[in-house]
Amino acid sequence: MLRIEARNRSFGIFMVGLSLAATWGAAGCTPQDLEQFFGDVKDAPVQPPGTAVPFEVFNDDVSAISAKETRALIRTSQGYVSFFGHAAPAGVDFSTDWVIFYSAGTRPTGGFAASIASLTRAGSELVAVTSLASPGPNCIEPQIVTTPNVLIKFAAQTGASIQFFKNDSVNDCGTDNPCAAVTCQVGSTCVVVAPPCAAGALCPLQGICVPQKVQRCGGIAGIACPGSGTCVDDPSDSCDPNNGGADCGGICQCLPVPIFCNNGGHFDTSPSVCDCVPNTPPPPPPVRCGGFPGLQCPGGGKCVDDPSDSCDPNKGDADCNGICQCIDNVLCVVGDVFDSSPTVCACVPTTPPPPPVVRCGGIAGIQCPGGGKCVDDPNDSCDPNKGGADCGGICQCIETVSCIIGDVFDSSPGVCTCVPATKT
Secondary structure (H helix, E strand, O other): EEOOOOOOOOOOOOOOOOEEEOOOEEEEEEEEEEEEEEEEOOOOOOOOEEEOOOEEEEOOOOOOOOOOOOEEEEOHHHHHHHHHHOOOOOOOOOOEEEEEEEEEOOOOOOOOOEEEEEEEEEOEEEEEEEEEEEEOOOOOOOOOOOOOOEEEEOOOOOEEEEEEEEEEEEOOOOOOHHHHHHOOOOOOOEEOOOOOOOOOOOOOOEEEEOOOOOOEOOOOOOOOOOOOEEEEOOOOOOOOHHHOOOOEEEEOOOOOOOOOOOOEEEEEOOOOOOEEEEOOOOOOOEEEEEEEOOOOOOOOOEEEEOOOOOOHHHHOOOOOOEEEEOOOOOOOOOOOEEOOOOOOOOOEEOOOOOOOOOOOOOOOOOOOOOOOOEEOOOOOOHHHHHOOOOOOEEEEOOOOOOOOOOOEEEEEOOOOOOOOOOOO
């Protein structure tokens, strides 16, 4: 893994290189796929340089990477898979989109909120300002470990590199926090809302209890936490085991400890799982087209510019490589279906259904046709190996004979014998 120090930028803003490093993700990734930064960054300038780039927030499972303070620019689907361990959601199209991820790392309570404050472009530089809003000392927050993070997608900015800054804040709830005088039942938490108010009237904010999604544990039933979760005391109830409370109910916490999952899985830190889960299979590699040889796309596929390379035909570059896209815009004949994978992009025959099952055995002792063999039906509850009598079976056919000239062997369970080759 390549490690580089942050470098000076053309618009005169720089980052400290001692606490920050950029890496190129897992093996096989390049700077064109992924730029990844760990640790703290410098405070943002009062007015970030450049023109604003619109972006959209989206959600995905980021538990495998969110425990450490991280910032990343992801340009390709390969970069996304190497970073998160699974493919991007369907709403992210790396032929037109780039992605930025920011995690504030592990925090001891709720009340932290991560966001992207601004995204601008100045020449060949993208400037992303991250924001972490932290709860102040007067705030009442759930006593659970959190990993505040955010994902955004935006139009791909061909030829641009990334620089991160921060603009953090503290939310001082103050002594007049409406939730300070509200006691919520187990399973709910207090939030501040603005009540219905007549026009022009000054109405104070109110604290109300809303359901809180937590995983319960402990209590008189001794309920265990899922996976490797830990059962801790629920601070919102009146039962305190440290003050003599017995059989207190608890809530599950899942600390994002370094756990290596087998078979390509990743660790899900949600309290209801807290265990290794399978990864979403990575997307197939793109089908290449265009370039100097002028490669064509299969079927009805269309060759579009590859946004992950530096060659842009819209800027006068010649012989750029492309990737194939397939849009289902044809009607297939009866019996065919449209295969929209970029490697096919055409009508293909429908896979024929399997031949019907031929029954045999049972109390009637039904024989199989031809040279078929009657075997136990694994889908019923009658097992002759466990004392089942008169079990029904299914016919299997294995070609064990040679046919005379002019005949062929029909291995369907309903025939299982030699038949004339010209038989229709």
